[in-house]
Amino acid sequence: MVLLISFNAVAGSSGSINSIVSKDRNSGNYTTVGEAIRNAPEFSQKPYIIHVLAGIYQEYILIPSTKINIHLFGDGPNHTIILANQNGSTIDIRGEGFMAQNIGVINSAGLDASAAVAVRNEANNSIFFQCSIQGFQDTLWAVSGRQFYKNCDIYGTVDFIYGNAAAVFQDCMIYARYRQFVTFTAQSRESPYEKTGFTFQRCSFTMSPEDEDRKSEVRATLGRPLRNYSTVAILQCYIDSMVDPKGWEEMSGQGIDKVTYVEFENVGPGSNTDGRVDWSGVRVLGNHNQALVFTASYFIDADSWIPTRGVPYDSEL
Structure with missing residues (x-):
C-alpha cells in the first residue's frame, strides 16, 4: 500500500509521503526502516518519501546504489532515532539524491570501537537537514560525491568528520566529546585534480553539552590530513x-606540504591564528573573493541541485 498524505513540513517534497515506518505496524506500512528501503522502487526519478515516526529503531541500514532519491523524514532528531552499536556504520548510503531530515543517527559503540561510524555516505547530491549524527571515532564518513549538511549536530572524538567528499556544512554544531586528544576532521583528498574537501560555514567547533565541564582537560585540533x-x-x-593554538596536526605517514587548510573571519577563544602551524597550505584568507571558492555555489555547485530540495542554503558568504 502506498500512502498519499499531506506533509508540508517535508522540505522539497511534493506533499506526498510514499510510506510510513512505525514501531507500531498499525500506524504505518513497516516496522523497520530497512524494510521500507527494501520495498522502495529502484531508480526512482522523483523523491520516494518515507516518514519515520518517533521511536528508536535499532538496525543497520543499507541504501544501495539502485535506490536513488530516497528521502527519510523523522519527527525530530531526539524523537526519531536510528541506533546501532557496532564496528561499522549505522546507515550506509550509496544511492544518489538521498536526503534525511529531522532524524537522529547514532552509533553507540563508544571509544573501544576501532571505527564507530554513524553515517557512511557516498551518495552524490545528498543532504542532511536538521539531523543529529552521533558517534565517537569516525562518526561521519563523507566518502565521495557532493554533500550538504544544514543545521545539523555532529558529535565525535577522533577524525570524526572524514573522507573525500566535496561537502559543505552550514550552521552546524560540531561537538567534541570528552577525550584527552580530539581531532575534528581528517579530509582525504588524494590529488590536486580532484575538487573535494570540506567547508564549514557559520558552524561552531565546541564541546558537547554533557562534557562542557571537562573542556579544560581536552586538547583539540581542527583536523589532520588523511591524504x-x-x-x-x-x-x-x-x-x-x-582548540590548540596550532590549529592543525600531522597524520602519521602523510605529508603536510600539499594540504589546504584555510580560515576566514572566525571568532571565539580558539580562533586566534597567530600560533597556527607553519605549513605552506595553512593560511588566513584576507578577503571575501578568496573565500568564495569554498562556498556552496562554487564548491558543490549548489545552485544546480539544492533549490529543488526546498532546503535553505547560503550560496555565498
Whole structure:
C-alpha cells in the first residue's frame, strides 16, 4: 500500500509521503526502516518519501546504489532515532539524491570501537537537514560525491568528520566529546585534480553539552590530513577554547606540504591564528573573493541541485 498524505513540513517534497515506518505496524506500512528501503522502487526519478515516526529503531541500514532519491523524514532528531552499536556504520548510503531530515543517527559503540561510524555516505547530491549524527571515532564518513549538511549536530572524538567528499556544512554544531586528544576532521583528498574537501560555514567547533565541564582537560585540533592533499575551509565559524593554538596536526605517514587548510573571519577563544602551524597550505584568507571558492555555489555547485530540495542554503558568504 502506498500512502498519499499531506506533509508540508517535508522540505522539497511534493506533499506526498510514499510510506510510513512505525514501531507500531498499525500506524504505518513497516516496522523497520530497512524494510521500507527494501520495498522502495529502484531508480526512482522523483523523491520516494518515507516518514519515520518517533521511536528508536535499532538496525543497520543499507541504501544501495539502485535506490536513488530516497528521502527519510523523522519527527525530530531526539524523537526519531536510528541506533546501532557496532564496528561499522549505522546507515550506509550509496544511492544518489538521498536526503534525511529531522532524524537522529547514532552509533553507540563508544571509544573501544576501532571505527564507530554513524553515517557512511557516498551518495552524490545528498543532504542532511536538521539531523543529529552521533558517534565517537569516525562518526561521519563523507566518502565521495557532493554533500550538504544544514543545521545539523555532529558529535565525535577522533577524525570524526572524514573522507573525500566535496561537502559543505552550514550552521552546524560540531561537538567534541570528552577525550584527552580530539581531532575534528581528517579530509582525504588524494590529488590536486580532484575538487573535494570540506567547508564549514557559520558552524561552531565546541564541546558537547554533557562534557562542557571537562573542556579544560581536552586538547583539540581542527583536523589532520588523511591524504596528502587534504582540504578544509573554516569560514565565519565559532572556535572554542579547547582548540590548540596550532590549529592543525600531522597524520602519521602523510605529508603536510600539499594540504589546504584555510580560515576566514572566525571568532571565539580558539580562533586566534597567530600560533597556527607553519605549513605552506595553512593560511588566513584576507578577503571575501578568496573565500568564495569554498562556498556552496562554487564548491558543490549548489545552485544546480539544492533549490529543488526546498532546503535553505547560503550560496555565498
